[in-house]
Amino acid sequence: MPEETVPWHAESPDPAEAIRERSVLLKLSYRLLGSLADAEDAVQETYIRWHRLSDEGRDNITNPRAWLIRTASRIGLDMLKTARARRERYVGEWLPEPVPVANGWSSQEASTVVDPADRVSLDDSVSMALLVVLETMTPAERVAFVLHDVFRYTYPEIADVVGRTPAACRQLASSARRRVRAERRTPVRPAEHAAAVRAFRSAWQAGDLAALVEALDPDATAIIDGGGLVSATLAPLHGPAAIASFFLGVWDRQPDLAVGEEIVNGEPGLIATDRQGRTLAVLALATTDTGRISHVWVVRNPRKLDAWRWSPTAPDR
Missing domain, CATH: 1.20.140 (Butyryl-CoA Dehydrogenase, subunit A; domain 3)
Structure with missing residues (x-):
C-alpha cells in the first residue's frame, strides 16, 4: 500500500x-x-x-x-x-x-x-x-x-x-x-489529451484564428486568474470565438512570448515564458471525447507561480 x-x-x-x-x-x-x-x-x-x-x-x-x-x-x-x-x-x-x-x-x-x-x-x-x-x-x-x-x-x-x-x-x-x-466527463486517453493541447498551442503560436477556434469545444470556457496583480479578464470567457480572440490578443501584445508544453497537475498543459525564461502564465486544460479543449484555466497571479518561477524547458528562440 x-x-x-x-x-x-x-x-x-x-x-x-x-x-x-x-x-x-x-x-x-x-x-x-x-x-x-x-x-x-x-x-x-x-x-x-x-x-x-x-x-x-x-x-x-x-x-x-x-x-x-x-x-x-x-x-x-x-x-x-x-x-x-x-x-x-x-x-x-x-x-x-x-x-x-x-x-x-x-x-x-x-x-x-x-x-x-x-x-x-x-x-x-x-x-x-x-x-x-x-x-x-x-x-x-x-x-x-x-x-x-x-x-x-x-x-x-x-x-x-x-x-x-x-x-x-x-x-x-x-x-x-x-x-x-x-x-465528471467522458474520460479521454492521455495521448488524445496531449494532441488536443498541442493543437491549441500550435494554433495560438501561429496566430491562426480559424485553427484556434477549431481546437476549442463549442461550449468551451476559459478562466484567467491574475489576482489583481497582472492583467486578466475579471469574468470567465465563453465560446471559441471569445477565447480565441483573447489568446490572439495576448500574442499581439507580447510577440516575444514563448509557449512550451509542460506537465501541469499531472496532465499535459502549457507554460508561457518571456525572453529570459521567466514564467508568466501556466495553463491547465481539459479535453472532451471529441478531441477538443473544453476548459482552459490560466494562472497569471505571480504569487501562485513560485514553483514555476523559471522554466527549464522554455522553448528555444
Missing part, C-alpha cells in the same frame, strides 16, 4: 522520524487547500504543534503519523473556513495554484477494494478539473471527500477531524461525491 494511503491505525514510524511524514502531509494539505503556499503553511504549523509537545507528550503518542495527519487535517479545515472570506475579496476569478509534474503529487492507487464509481485515485485528485470542483464544496465536505475518497480513511477517523459523527461524515462525503459526478 502506498505511503500516503496507510490508515491511521497502521504501524507508524518512531517519533524521532516524524519529520519524514512531511511529503504525505504536503500532498494532503495541497488537496485540501488548493494552494501550495497554504499547504506549506499548514505543514509548518503541524510541525510547530508537534515540537511544542513535551518529550513525555510525544512519547505518549503511539502513532505519530496518525497524530500528524489528524492535526494537519484540522489545520486545513480551519484554513478553508477563513479562505472563503478571503476569496470573496479576491480580484477576479480565483483558481487553485498549479504544481509542476506529477512526481511527488500522485501515487499508485490504494489496495483497498472500492467501487470504481465511488473513488478518485491520487493521480486524478491533483488535476485542475477536480481541484476546481473541490472549490465549490463546503470546508467539511472537502475534508471528508479528500480524506475518504482520495486517501482512503474511515468515517470514524474523519469524524475525529471534523468534529461530527461518522454518519454525518458519510453524508458529507456523499454530497461532495455528487458534485464531482455532476462535473
